[in-house]
Amino acid sequence: MKYEPPLEKISVNIRETVLGQGEKSVKIGGENTLPFHSFEGSLPNSAGLALEVLDTQPENWAPSVLEPFEDVVSDPVKWAKKCVEVYGAEMLCLRLLSTDPMGKDRSPEEAAEITKKVTDAVDVPFIVWGTDMEDKDAQVLMQVARVCSGKNLLLGPVVKGNYEKIAKAALEHGHAVVAQASMDANLTKELNIALCKFFPPEKIVVDPTASALGYGLEYTFSIIEEIKQFGLVDKDKMMQMPILCDFGGDCWRTKEAKESREQGILWEAISGITFLLAGANLLVFRHPESLKLIKEMVI
Template sequence: MEYKAPVEAYTGVVREVTIGKGKKSLKIGGENILPFHFFDQGSNPNPVKFALEVLDMEPQDWPEHLTQPFKDVLTDPVKWAKKCEELGADAVFLRLVSTDPAVKDSSADGAAVMAKKVAEAINIPLIIYGSGDDKKDAEVLPKVAEACDGMNLLIGPVQKENYEIVGRALLEHGHNASALSPLDINLLKELNVKLSKFFPSDRIVIDSLSSALGYGMEYSFSLMERVKQIGVITKDSMTMMPIIANLGAECWKTKQAKETKEQGLLWEGLTALSLLLAGANILVLRHPETLKLIKETIEAR
């Protein structure tokens, strides 16, 4: 009997989200297959994208082998962002870490000015994250959204505690929302349901929390894989959004990544590769050499 390879065809299609405008834009999502299942029926029109991370203040706890590639620009987020562009990033990920009440508690207005400067200075799309403190983000992110009015950025994290106030500001000023929930698919769906009541579902990106290798990565992997499967296979409208894997910060927090450069690059690289296989559509990295390593790996060079 002749062997016929089984080919799956799924009905769910991940929504396509555009970040940025015109030439300064990119698309993520849009696939109707599982990650790298190119043998099945369907396609992924938008291959995975990579962002490099920029902080709005000089990093405090980065090892030298991580600061080295950016050593002349670390005090200037605008220059730092331009450097990321030169290094081949598809997007810049600006983290407004200084606004954290536990860091500098810097003002929302200051953060908004900075965000706009960075957005205008680069020729690639911008992703902006607040500090993650849900109360402070509820002040900072609306100001950032207003300052960058109409630029169609991806802004987050939008969380259970602040989705109404942040979501409405993003909507009013024409941005996409990155919805963050803590490693639980039921909570993830709930946030998407609630946000979708007033915010267009095709402008939501899922941040399911990306833990580092050795620090819970397997949980992140399983969850991301499940989100993708439930979206693509069972066509659950509330999980059919592209996924952002915000893993650089998690990896470079680890003792292992801080110890030596090789170890750091591998730590970030292996976490990135794993989450890519789980279904991430855009990955946020810190080290430009990891970016190079992963791109080479995917392109099988």
């Protein structure tokens, strides 16, 4: 008798989300099987890998993560170009750090103007990220949505306290959003339900707030796994969104990363591959070498 390996066929898909526009647009998600289970189902899109760009000079960055960008950190447009042209990034994450009300407190108008310039300069898809300040993020991202109308940006983080404002602007101007609920599958579902009352589910990416190795990576792993299982195995429609992990900041804060370039890069790469194994669909990297390592491993 011939041995037939038992296969688990799943009848539903993680939603496919398109980011950006035109030839360089990127698709994430779309799988109908668990991570890397290509023997059981289809994984039509490889994970999205983005490099980070700040809208202002980084402060307190470890020397070895600053080094690749040293000549461009004073200009986000040049920084973005270098990421794409030199480091081959297929997607970028523009972090609007200067809007932080506890820091430079730049206005939504200024932030939107910078975002427009940067996103006009290179044609890859963009994640545009606030500062985790609910109210300010709402003002900033609404303005960004308007000024960059039609660019299909991925705006985030969108949380319980500001999702209505940001998602309405995103809907009106053709962008996607990142729904963020911290390390909790129930709250992830809750926010998705609330969003889906007026927002298309295929334009939502979820962020469980990833913690890198040494910061609670195990918890992140479990939450990502849970979200995927609920979505695919239990067929929960509100849990079938692609998952984003943003963890470069954690990695490069470690003593090990500050002391050694190699350790920092590995720290970031190990965290990233772990999240992919759990089921993440979109990763944000700080160091181009870490991104390259992951790319070599999985793509």
